[in-house]
Amino acid sequence: MITVVRAGPLTTIQDQGRPGYAHLGVPRSGALDQRALRHANTLVGNSSTAAGLETTLLGCALRFDEPARVAVAGAPADVKVDKVLTSARVIEVGAGSVLDVGRAARGVRSYVAVAGGIDIEPVLGSRSTDTLSGLGPPKLANGMALPIGSSSALFVADSPGDIVDQLTLGVWLGPRDDWFSGRELFENEYQVSPMSNRVGCRLTGAALTRGVPGELASEGVVLGAIQVPADGQPLIFLADHPTTGGYPVIGVVDDVTPLAQARPGSTVRFRELH
């Protein structure tokens, strides 16, 4: 069992999410930086489906009531066990010890994996907190108890992505690129807005010019969809995105993982994929 000592502003339990229910209005959810969670899971010998913790900017602190093997990946942060800094990739935490993941030095979200995974009851096949619909466990709060599952076999290591302040994202145009008349998306640099969250990454910059006015009849949207509301400022859908939307989607970002670690003010450029 783990007891939450310092929950941090938004620390949630996340795994690969709950795909397959979008037709019922259930968002996919899951870790924003799937690569980082997978890396942390691999280091402690978990399967890729194990649930870990996703922190936001300020980390969290956890007391382990039993010995555990832990790994932290994603946004780099000082990691301490009983106030002693550690640089071990795989951390052995003794019973009664406190693991403290500090403020992110770069990036936004650190991932904490524990051998055996966080073993709460899954909801629709996933242990992820969905901040849009409220499905899954609540966000971490001080004093909360988190059960640890039993450890499983070792898997092959996977490398985490780099964290950078200047992102270039590949975009497939469509499905509604014909609703736009300009090429602003590829000709300008955009900034990540502080309004960004697990639902979407909001950008500010040159407004995208619409060729077709009005609203679109509601249609299904995918992870990475660049939705353009009336003000022309693009919004890129992340894991907790709604399943349908009424604003046109000009294109789809090929890999949203870098956005999980993009701080407000980071710059984003787009490159068209063919």
Added chain:
Amino acid sequence: MVVMRVRRAGASALLIECRDSEQVEAWRGELWRRREAGELRVTDIVPGATTVLLDGVEPGLARELATWPAPDPVSPDQGPLVEIATEFDGEDLPDVARMWNRSVPAAIELLVSTQFTVAFSGFAPGFAYMRGLGEKFGVPRLDAPRPRVPAGSVALAGDYCGIYPTASPGGWRLVGRTSETLFDVRHEPPARLGPGTRVRLVPA
């Protein structure tokens, strides 16, 4: 032959554009059937108002899709039928009746005699957009959404009818309420009103 438009939505999703909601339902049913039969590998089949999204597909599917025959239209008595016991005491019912040029009892009669079909879901888990009223009885959304609409509220917006599965902010016009549970994660499927379900509002 009907030429169907298929749009790409990223590297692993396709959006099928349909003529109308009937064709959406025909395609949704056909794609569902093909998935069940093992002919189609797809993570999510998500109907919209005039589209069907296939998310999590192989790159070559667009070409293959173009060779599939258009599915037969769905007959009005196809799909499971669910009756929802409804109290017609919604706050906006008098306004809706006025927009329809009817008395309140006549407006209730229209709602009770309509066979609704779930066209698609969205907004919240288990929230179904039900068609059946037709454009003639469309009503605009409220100018300012209510900060809290109670769970079970039966409401109208555009030519759709919807039932709020959980309490949330909402701009639809409230015509009634039900005490039935519409979304329960312990059930499979978790939503009572999935796409293609026929629904009748029955006076409680």
